Structure formats: structure tokens, C-alpha cells
Amino acid sequence: MIENNKESTSTVRVKSMIEQNRQRQSFRAVSEKAVPTVLLVIALISILTTIGIVFVLITETFEFFNRVSLVEFFTGTVLRPLSQDPKFGILPLINGTIISSAIAMFVAGPIGMMTAIYLSEYASDKARRVLKPVLELLAGIPTIVYGFFAFTFVTPFLRQFIPEMSATNILAPGLVMGVMIIPMIASLSEDAMSSVPNAMREGALALGSTKLEVTFKVIIPAAFSGIVAAFVLGISRAVGETMIVAIASGSSKNFTFDITQSMQTMTAYVVEVAGGDASPGSTIYYSLYAVAMTLFMFTLLMNILARYIARRFREEY
Amino acid sequence: MKFVTDIKNTRQEEKQQTTKVYETKDLNLWYGNTHALKNVNFPIYEQEVTAIIGPSGCGKSTFLKTLNRMVELVPSVHTSGTIEYRGENILAPDFMVEDLRTKVGMVFQKPNPFPKSIYDNIAYGPRIHGIKDRKILDEIVETSLRGAAIWNEVKDRLKENAYGMSGGQQQRLCIARALAIEPDVILMDEPTSALDPKSTLKVEELIQELKKDFSIVIVTHNMQQAARISDRTAFMLNGELIEYDYTDDIFQHPKDERTEDYITGRFG
Numbered sequence: 001m002i003e004n005n006k007e008s009t010s011t012v013r014v015k016s017m018i019e020q021n022r023q024r025q026s027f028r029a030v031s032e033k034a035v036p037t038v039l040l041v042i043a044l045i046s047i048l049t050t051i052g053i054v055f056v057l058i059t060e061t062f063e064f065f066n067r068v069s070l071v072e073f074f075t076g077t078v079l080r081p082l083s084q085d086p087k088f089g090i091l092p093l094i095n096g097t098i099i100s101s102a103i104a105m106f107v108a109g110p111i112g113m114m115t116a117i118y119l120s121e122y123a124s125d126k127a128r129r130v131l132k133p134v135l136e137l138l139a140g141i142p143t144i145v146y147g148f149f150a151f152t153f154v155t156p157f158l159r160q161f162i163p164e165m166s167a168t169n170i171l172a173p174g175l176v177m178g179v180m181i182i183p184m185i186a187s188l189s190e191d192a193m194s195s196v197p198n199a200m201r202e203g204a205l206a207l208g209s210t211k212l213e214v215t216f217k218v219i220i221p222a223a224f225s226g227i228v229a230a231f232v233l234g235i236s237r238a239v240g241e242t243m244i245v246a247i248a249s250g251s252s253k254n255f256t257f258d259i260t261q262s263m264q265t266m267t268a269y270v271v272e273v274a275g276g277d278a279s280p281g282s283t284i285y286y287s288l289y290a291v292a293m294t295l296f297m298f299t300l301l302m303n304i305l306a307r308y309i310a311r312r313f314r315e316e317y
Numbered sequence: 318m319k320f321v322t323d324i325k326n327t328r329q330e331e332k333q334q335t336t337k338v339y340e341t342k343d344l345n346l347w348y349g350n351t352h353a354l355k356n357v358n359f360p361i362y363e364q365e366v367t368a369i370i371g372p373s374g375c376g377k378s379t380f381l382k383t384l385n386r387m388v389e390l391v392p393s394v395h396t397s398g399t400i401e402y403r404g405e406n407i408l409a410p411d412f413m414v415e416d417l418r419t420k421v422g423m424v425f426q427k428p429n430p431f432p433k434s435i436y437d438n439i440a441y442g443p444r445i446h447g448i449k450d451r452k453i454l455d456e457i458v459e460t461s462l463r464g465a466a467i468w469n470e471v472k473d474r475l476k477e478n479a480y481g482m483s484g485g486q487q488q489r490l491c492i493a494r495a496l497a498i499e500p501d502v503i504l505m506d507e508p509t510s511a512l513d514p515k516s517t518l519k520v521e522e523l524i525q526e527l528k529k530d531f532s533i534v535i536v537t538h539n540m541q542q543a544a545r546i547s548d549r550t551a552f553m554l555n556g557e558l559i560e561y562d563y564t565d566d567i568f569q570h571p572k573d574e575r576t577e578d579y580i581t582g583r584f585g
Binding site: 205222 | 392442
């Protein structure tokens, strides 16, 4: 049938075929009208799920604050959920989360950015075609592998230089998390930079700029909102990362700024408690929701901030 | 009769007075295996408007971009021969291309302002060349915008994004941006082809003004434009420089048959 169509290219046949198809027009009209509704319903699935999650988080968090005061939760530096005299201060977890994410961004920010600059501005087409997929492959490694790597390789390696470092510490998972985030920051920043039109580069070069000046004074400012988005996604990823810190940083709820010590992040706390003996209805059970809610607020605020920054410094072209 | 000889005499004098900015000798250029410029010998004179005309693909834009070595952005380009700019061979391997481009500005076919404010667009060039003093920058911005005949239109919105301007304004902004680092030569690659007739007229008038201070090389596919604004015109075809003379002579008494065919509209 298809071959038949190919052979006869006369207009008459095409016309009659279109005519035939027109007879089905009514079905087409109905389906065209149905499509938006169907798509809307499908789009609502993810929105409704999110709303459901937030709803559960909020109600259970309320229950937690019936038992533990807001002041204790947000200002307490002691987290001792399982002791005879339980204490629920979230500061050790917030501290652990911020420190591990900061270490990760300290690694991933500069390296990811420099990788993006190389790929977008300096690499030949050939080099880019090889390097970018390899980089994105790195993003596909399961985090448990990274965690294992941090615990069995990075920590022992670091202890050769810092003997007093404990076997579980925040430094190693922080560094490894950074490595994990590099591809994300590099790839997204590269996308933003290479979508800046070539005419900008030409304009700047024609004024006697060096390539480095073009990159830092024209391309990066023009791609700034995309780069901010890449960094925010990177930070969100670091804040939300669970497995690496759970494995390599242990479960000490230390409130300290010494990065050679074990600390716990919010996510790792949720893993520990959810996997342990949190019987439904107990305070420790509800504390899971309060911690998760805090985590959620964290990432939400960061996203809002990032949107603001991206809009404030946007260079439209 | 005396009048005619007078003109001839002045022209003779002019010829002696004008110095060459560029002297191109046996320039050949290849894009990979495509021979795009063939033995081009092309002097360019100071404080004149030199127009290059010719059909699409004749190499006129390629030649223009060779004058500030922007052509090298295409990875597969290689050249032979020499281009002397003020006595220095710019094709020499150790020649600093940034120095050349600081002295030789360029205006592109499509306006390409940076996605920054009007002020920052103009200040970009001076800034990368080390001028940081706010007062001096303010002055440069004003002078350049005045020089490009756009100051009155934009003086109240210097902080606004350049992309809020019309196409013609953007192109004059790009000319102002080139003026800001006080170049010696300005190369223009079909600067009005993306503009409407009114904006085109403004840019053409501007070019006439600029000629007093700068040497201008303009590539155009619009022959009337070449006739209107240039002092000398070069006709290129298939990578060769066919004919190069005073604009009046080219358009009134072309020596080469191909030039005549092109000018009279027989092809191209």
C-alpha cells in the first residue's frame, strides 16, 4: 500500500486521498478537543501528588510540635531522640546539611564551571562530542557507589594526611558529593553558555577582546540565569543527597564545625530513624516529618531565591 | 575645459597625498579545499570609503574578515600571501590579533549588541582595554553615541537593555561601540542589509560623517549604496579582484566587461 502511494505521485490521487480523509474530519475535531483535557489531567497527577505530600508533611509536623516546642526544635543544639531524656534540637542536622553541601559546592562549583567554560568556549567540536557524553555518564552512577567510594577509599586516603580524622566524617562524603554534582553543573552551565549566539562572541572579539575576556565579560553574564539555575539544582541535589552521607558520615549527631568529625544531615537522620525503631505515634516518628518539612522549606526557599537572582541579573538577548 | 582639468589635478594631488592603510599582496585563502580568495592585491587608502561589491559567494565578506582576521573563527581556514596593515604583516604567525582588532573595528551584517545596557555596550571596549574611570567612561559613551548620531535618541535611557532598541538604532549602537575605542579603520559587513530604508539612509549619512576621521571598508550587495557613499569601489567575482578604481570610474567607465555586466544588472 505504501509502495503504491510512492509510485503514483500524480496530484489527482493526492487530492482524492485528502478528500477521503476529510470524511473523518468529525472524529478529528472531537479528538482535537479531547487532547487538552487529557493532557491537563495527566499534568495534574504530579501537581496533586506534590500537594498530597505537602499536606501529609504539614499535618504530621503539627502533631510533632504539639509534643516538642518550636523553640526547642529550632534552637536546640542537642539531638538525642532515643535517650531516656530525649532532646529534639534540629541544629546539628541543619549544620551537617549545610557543611556537607558547602564542601560539595566548593568542589563542584569551580570545577563544574571551568569544565563548562572549556566545553563551550575552547573545546573543538570533536572534543565536545566525546567529552560531554562521558561527563553525563558520570551523572548516572548510583549514589550508593559514591558513598561506598567515600567510605572505603576517600576517608582512608585523607587519613594519611589527617591522622586524627575519624573513620566516619563529613569531609569525605562532602568531597565525593561534589564530584557527583560536577556533571550536573558542567552540563547545564555549558548548555546555557553555548546557547548564547555566536554574534556576541564575534562582536566582542572584533573589539580586541581575548577569548578569556569574551568568556567572562560577555558569555557568562549573558548565560547568567542559566548558570544560576545549574548551581541551584546542584545545591538542591547536595542538600537532598542521602546515601553518600549516610554511609560515610555515620550517625553522630554532633553539633560542630570540625569537618573531620562525623555529622548527620537531615536526610541521613530520616534514613536512620525510618530504618530503625520509630513506631508510629511516637515522638521520634513525628520528628521525621518535622525534619522532612524543614528540608522541604530549605529547598523551596533556595529555589525562590534562585529565581529572584536569575531574574534580577538576567541579560536578555 | 579648465574646470575638468582642475578636477583632474585635484584628483592627482589626492592620489599622491593619500597613504595606504592596508596593502594586500597575493592573498590566497582556502576554506578547507575551497579556494575562496585568489591572488588578491588590494590597497586600501586612508580616510576613504572603500566599497566592495560582487555577487553572493564572490569572497567579498571573506576578504573583509581577513582584514581583522575574524575569518579565522572558521576552523579550517588557511591563507598565503601577506596583508600589511600600516607596514606590518598581520598574517605573520606572531602577530597579536587583539592589537589589530583594537585598531580595526567591525560592524556586522546583523546588529549584535551585547545583552547589556546601552551604556555598558559602549563602555565594554574601553573597559577591556583598561579604562575604568567612571568620568572618562561617561565621556566616551557620550562622544561615541554622538559620533554614531544616536545620542539624542538614547541619552535618557542609557541604563536600558540595548535589545529594547529598533534594529536601525541597534546597528548605530554597534557603530558607536566600535567608535568607543577610537579605531583607525572600520570594517562594515553589509551593515544595512537587515535595516529598513529609513535606517539605511541614516547609517549611510553616518558613514559619510565618519569618513573624516576613519578609513572605512564596506561590503555591500547594494550597488546604488556603493555608488552613493564610497570613494573607491572594488568588484570581486569568484574570489578574484576583478576591478578596483574610483567609484565614479567603476560605475561610469568600467574597464572590465564582467564589471560592466554586473553593474548594468546583466547578472548577480
